[in-house]
Amino acid sequence: MPTSPYPARRPAPTTPALRELVDRVQALIEERGWNWSDLGAHAGYSRKHAKSLATGRTLSAAGFKALDDAFGTSGDLLRLRDRAIAEREASLHGYTPEPPPGETQVVVRGAAPVPSTMEAGDPASPNPPREVSPTNRRDLLALIGSGVAAGGVMPILTPADRLLLLEGTARADSILPVVDAQIASCVSAYRTTTPAVLLGQIASAQSLIDGISAKLTLRPADHARLWHAATIAAGLRGWVHNNAGETASARISLAEAHKRADLLDDDQLIAWTRYMQAIVEDYAGNPKVAQRYAEDGLRHAHTGPSRALLLSDPVAGTRATLGDVDGVDRAVGESLDILHSLTPEEKGPIAGVIIDNIDTCHPANAATTATLAYARLGRPDRVRKTLTTVRPIIEAESAHQRPYMLLDEALAVSRSNDRDPHRIAGLTTQGLALALPFQAAHVGKRADAILRAVEPLNGHPAIGDLRDSASVWRKQQQPSLPA
Numbered sequence: 181m182p183t184s185p186y187p188a189r190r191p192a193p194t195t196p197a198l199r200e201l202v203d204r205v206q207a208l209i210e211e212r213g214w215n216w217s218d219l220g221a222h223a224g225y226s227r228k229h230a231k232s233l234a235t236g237r238t239l240s241a242a243g244f245k246a247l248d249d250a251f252g253t254s255g256d257l258l259r260l261r262d263r264a265i266a267e268r269e270a271s272l273h274g275y276t277p278e279p280p281p282g283e284t285q286v287v288v289r290g291a292a293p294v295p296s297t298m299e300a301g302d303p304a305s306p307n308p309p310r311e312v313s314p315t316n317r318r319d320l321l322a323l324i325g326s327g328v329a330a331g332g333v334m335p336i337l338t339p340a341d342r343l344l345l346l347e348g349t350a351r352a353d354s355i356l357p358v359v360d361a362q363i364a365s366c367v368s369a370y371r372t373t374t375p376a377v378l379l380g381q382i383a384s385a386q387s388l389i390d391g392i393s394a395k396l397t398l399r400p401a402d403h404a405r406l407w408h409a410a411t412i413a414a415g416l417r418g419w420v421h422n423n424a425g426e427t428a429s430a431r432i433s434l435a436e437a438h439k440r441a442d443l444l445d446d447d448q449l450i451a452w453t454r455y456m457q458a459i460v461e462d463y464a465g466n467p468k469v470a471q472r473y474a475e476d477g478l479r480h481a482h483t484g485p486s487r488a489l490l491l492s493d494p495v496a497g498t499r500a501t502l503g504d505v506d507g508v509d510r511a512v513g514e515s516l517d518i519l520h521s522l523t524p525e526e527k528g529p530i531a532g533v534i535i536d537n538i539d540t541c542h543p544a545n546a547a548t549t550a551t552l553a554y555a556r557l558g559r560p561d562r563v564r565k566t567l568t569t570v571r572p573i574i575e576a577e578s579a580h581q582r583p584y585m586l587l588d589e590a591l592a593v594s595r596s597n598d599r600d601p602h603r604i605a606g607l608t609t610q611g612l613a614l615a616l617p618f619q620a621a622h623v624g625k626r627a628d629a630i631l632r633a634v635e636p637l638n639g640h641p642a643i644g645d646l647r648d649s650a651s652v653w654r655k656q657q658q659p660s661l662p663a
Contacts, residue, residue, distance in 0.1 A: 197263035198236050204260060205234045208251045222250040224395075239265055242395050352392070352402040359388055359409045366416055370535055371580065374617045375424035382417045389413060404444065411440040415453055416535050422460045423621045430460045451481040451490065452538040458494035463625055467501040470494055483518065485526050485541035489534075491515035493549035500553035508557065512550045512566070519543045530578045544570040548584045552626075555588040558595030563588060583619060586611035587626040594633035601637050604630065605646040612653045620657045627653075 209219060220230035223246040232238040233247060244261040248254065362385040369378055389410050392398075398406060418433030434457045441449035454477030461470035474494035481487040492515040499507035519527070519541065528540025547570045554562040567574075567585060574581045590607035593600060608630050615623040627650050637643045 195264060195267040197260060197267045201257065201260040201264050202234070202236045205247065205257065208253070209234065219247075219250070223247055236264070242397070246395075352396065352398050352406070355392060355396075356402060356405055356409070359385070359392070359406065362388060363409055363412055363416075366413075367535055370416075370420070370533070370618050371616060372618075375420045375620070378420050378618075379417065379424070382413060382420065386410070386413045386417070407440060407444060408446070408449070411437050411444065411446075411449055411453075414440060415449075415456060418460070419456050419535055420618075422456070422463065423618055425621050425624075427460060427464050431457075434460060447480040448486060448538060451477045451486045452534075454480070455486075455490055455494060455534060455538060458490075458498070462494060462497055462501065463621075467498045471498040471502070474498060481538075484539075485518075485522060485528070486538040488515045488518040488522070488546055489538060489541045489549070491518075492546040493552075496550055496553035497556070500556040503557075505557060508553045512553065515546055515550065519546055530573060531580065533580065544574050544578055544581055548574070548581050548588070551585065551588040551592075555592035555595070556629075558592060558597075560589060560592035560596050560598075563592045579614070580616055580619065583611040583614045583616070583623055584626075586614070587623065587630070591626060591630050591633065594630050599634065599637060601634070601640040601642040604634060605642040608646055609649050612649065615653075617657075624654065624657070 212218075214222070216231045216234075217227045219234060220227045223230055223233075223243075225233070225243070225246065229238070229243070233240070233243040239261050241258065241261070244258045245255075248257045251257070362381075366378065366381050366385055369381060373381070389406060392406060393410075414433050415437035418430045418437060421427075421430035421433060434453055438450065438453035438457065441453050454473045458470040458473035458477065461467075461473060471494075474490055477490045478487060478495070481490055491511045496508045496511040496515070499511060522541070526540055527542050530542045530544050532540055532542060532545065547566050551563045551566050554566060567589075571585070574585055586607045590604050590611065593607070594604050608627060612623065612627060631647060631650060634643050634646075638647075
């Protein structure tokens with residue numbers, strides 16, 4: 181016997197609306213000559229899930245919206261699905277189901293009757309009333325109370341309607357770990373991957389997050405977890421844009437991250453985003469804006485590692501740019517006091533960077549960020565003093581801190597009253613040679629500052645060699661650095 185090219189039907193469904201729904205989907209499939217795989221491809225689902233939807237085994241709202249999109253049926257299947265669920269629940273619980281939308285009249289406190297699924301329009305308006313979709317009904321929940329109190333006419337949201345809204349709610353236990361793994365992969369790749377490549381990986385993670393948000397209605401706890409992941413992705417994207425020298429893109433992504441963190445009411449995330457925003461503005465030459473971001477971050481980081489890092493880096497750095505020597509000393513001093521009180525767990529690994537988290541702060545990291553502030557002030561003595569206890573640790577264990585340590589000392593000497601061309605050139609050349617891919621923008625900014633500071637020494641052979649070395653290094657960083 182020849183095999184039919186069309187999907188086989190399941191046994192007859194048990195309610196009239198469900199039978200109508202399955203028959204309608206079957207007819208649409210046969211009209212197009214599709215099989216289950218074709219249906220899945222057009223709806224964006226697997227073959228198995230598409231079959232489950234089409235045969236009525238699965239009645240998710242997102243699934244039937246996808247089928248409506250695939251067939252171009254303008255919401256007809258979703259409305260049939262709503263009726264099928266209402267009939268099923270009525271059958272299970274022994275009550276009479278509501279008639280199809282538009283057939284029941286609802287009167288609220290003596291008002292003129294209107295269909296239960298129609299919005300009452302302005303009587304003076306020439307526009308007809310609009311049909312209320314399940315989504316619109318949800319939006320109207322907040323209005324029902326006020327409408328009834330005012331004697332107005334409002335659609336009635338029945339218990340069955342509420343059940344429909346919850347029916348599509350999903351547990352994301354098997355999905356969110358995939359999101360977390362993608363974010364962790366981006367963080368892990370940060371130290372060894374160029375910004376251009378890493379931005380593509382972050383975009384992939386963000387697409388997954390956006391897809392889950394669009395297709396699934398999640399439990400509140402899962403939704404908060406997904407929102408947290410989206411905040412991390414936006415912050416990471418902004419920081420990598422900054423590393424690539426793309427300030428405008430960095431600002432947009434970090435503004436998104438901060439808004440998400442603020443809506444989550446998460447002090448640690450707010451401090452994290454404010455730290456990055458402050459650094460971006462500092463690098464962009466806007467120290468006063470950077471200072472405002474940093475000080476707002478401090479309001480959310482009352483103590484601990486996050487406060488120590490904010491104080492030693494953006495707070496001290498912006499105060500140095502503004503020429504506030506006492507302000508730098510106060511910020512660095514408070515940061516060091518906090519660091520002395522941290523537990524080993526709070527200090528974390530020396531290899532940690534800001535995109536890992538702001539929950540830990542190793543003394544070596546805080547020291548190297550503080551040295552940049554003193555380097556800007558042209559104080560090589562303070563740079564050396566700040567690095568005294570951590571220099572051996574950095575040289576032995578921290579590959580990513582060594583370039584900064586060398587370049588900051590070179591910058592301090594170049595801005596001091598005792599400019600030694602050989603020392604400046606030697607420190608800068610070593611720092612450039614040790615720079616990692618993700619450090620290209622940060623290292624480039626330091627190198628540019630050093631070269632500007634030594635312009636009066638351009639006639640010296642060591643400075644000439646340094647300029648040549650810096651030019652070669654910059655060419656090697658493409659596409660890590662912008663043109």
